Amino acid sequence: MTDMLIFAIFFAxxxxxxxxxxxxxxxxxxxxxxxxxxxxxxxCAMILFSLYSGRGIYLDIAVLAALFGIIDTILVGRxxxxxxxx
Amino acid sequence: MILQIVCDVLxxxxxxxxxxxxxxxxxxxxxxxxxxxxxxxxxLGVLGVIIGxxxxxxxxxxxxxxxIKIGVIGLMILVTxxxxxxVLARGAYKSGIRPEKPMETDDLGRDFDE
Amino acid sequence: MQKTKFSAVLATFxxxxxxxxxxxxxxxxQELIAGAVVSLLVSLFAARFFIHVKAGWLVHxxxxxxxxxxxxxxxxxxxxxxxxxMAKICFGGCKAINPxxxxxxxxxxxxxxxxxxxxxxxxxxxxxxMETAEDxxxxxxxxxxxxxxxxxxxxxxxxxxxxxxxxxxRRVWE
Numbered sequence: 001m002t003d004m005l006i007f008a009i010f011f012a013x014x015x016x017x018x019x020x021x022x023x024x025x026x027x028x029x030x031x032x033x034x035x036x037x038x039x040x041x042x043x044c045a046m047i048l049f050s051l052y053s054g055r056g057i058y059l060d061i062a063v064l065a066a067l068f069g070i071i072d073t074i075l076v077g078r079x080x081x082x083x084x085x086x
Numbered sequence: 087m088i089l090q091i092v093c094d095v096l097x098x099x100x101x102x103x104x105x106x107x108x109x110x111x112x113x114x115x116x117x118x119x120x121x122x123x124x125x126x127x128x129x130l131g132v133l134g135v136i137i138g139x140x141x142x143x144x145x146x147x148x149x150x151x152x153x154i155k156i157g158v159i160g161l162m163i164l165v166t167x168x169x170x171x172x173v174l175a176r177g178a179y180k181s182g183i184r185p186e187k188p189m190e191t192d193d194l195g196r197d198f199d200e
Numbered sequence: 201m202q203k204t205k206f207s208a209v210l211a212t213f214x215x216x217x218x219x220x221x222x223x224x225x226x227x228x229x230q231e232l233i234a235g236a237v238v239s240l241l242v243s244l245f246a247a248r249f250f251i252h253v254k255a256g257w258l259v260h261x262x263x264x265x266x267x268x269x270x271x272x273x274x275x276x277x278x279x280x281x282x283x284x285x286m287a288k289i290c291f292g293g294c295k296a297i298n299p300x301x302x303x304x305x306x307x308x309x310x311x312x313x314x315x316x317x318x319x320x321x322x323x324x325x326x327x328x329x330m331e332t333a334e335d336x337x338x339x340x341x342x343x344x345x346x347x348x349x350x351x352x353x354x355x356x357x358x359x360x361x362x363x364x365x366x367x368x369x370r371r372v373w374e
Binding site: 102103106107109110113114115116118119121122123125126129130151154155158164167168169171172175176179185189190191192193194195197198 | 219222223225279280283286287289290291293294297298299300301302303318319320322323324325326327328329330331333343345347349352
Binding site: 017036066 | 090094097098100101104105107108111112117120121124127128131132135136139142143147151152155156158159162163166167169170171173174175176177178180181183
């Protein structure tokens, strides 16, 4: 049971390592790549923590994180391509 | 007990691939190579957690709704991730971002730059 | 703006309603009626942006089972091979890379086939589809960013990138 918590902490540490590229990255596309990876890792950490604590509300947070992650990636990509969003 | 070990092995595989992707994002030299490394995080790095979580929720916790919600999250990440990656790569190329070291071949620049 | 077809509305409605049931996971009558009303409204407005060609293309036993066969048996093998390759590059210090953009031909004609092939290519680590284009003879081309360019000839590069993927997907779409 505790191993879920340990793996969740691993994922949170990996998401924190991506923060280096998020702050330093030379241009907007680099920052967005790091943000997307952080989003997926936080989703994984939420799933593991929900299995550890046995409460379903963390899964709803993970669903919303996955949905909004894709929306802001597409928004930034279209903005870089055309100079305006969507 | 055996199921616990199987789940732990799946989570460990997932952590290893996520570590590989994160190291790639930090150390790769140019933007497009970083995007390739981030695909590693969002495929096997997520898939191990999804499969292990479904097994654990269905067999140990006996809760079907948790298992199905985890499956929906995994399907959503796997279906939507290539679209975002494709749009971001095309936007970065069209807005003039090029790697410092010239690429091996650049057919896109050859065909579309007048 | 094209007209809204009934089959497109029906397909979108089924998708929205299944998603509602998956998210709420309660089977009382009130919840089901509320979900049906909301997904009917959404599908009336959104069906014409969502489905352009035939809505019931996958409702056909041959197509459905070859689609299932592809996503369960053929694709994960390619995915795991590419992932191991990428992990080897990343743990080795990211030195052994040789990036480039190559142009490969594809045999797909329809929109759904092109989308399936390019998304499968993007989902395997090491290759990202950047642009699709069609030339004068109706041949479709994909521009693929490849982390380790081995071939620059279009036919050979196409075989190395998407040989097995396209062979599996040709049975579903064309």
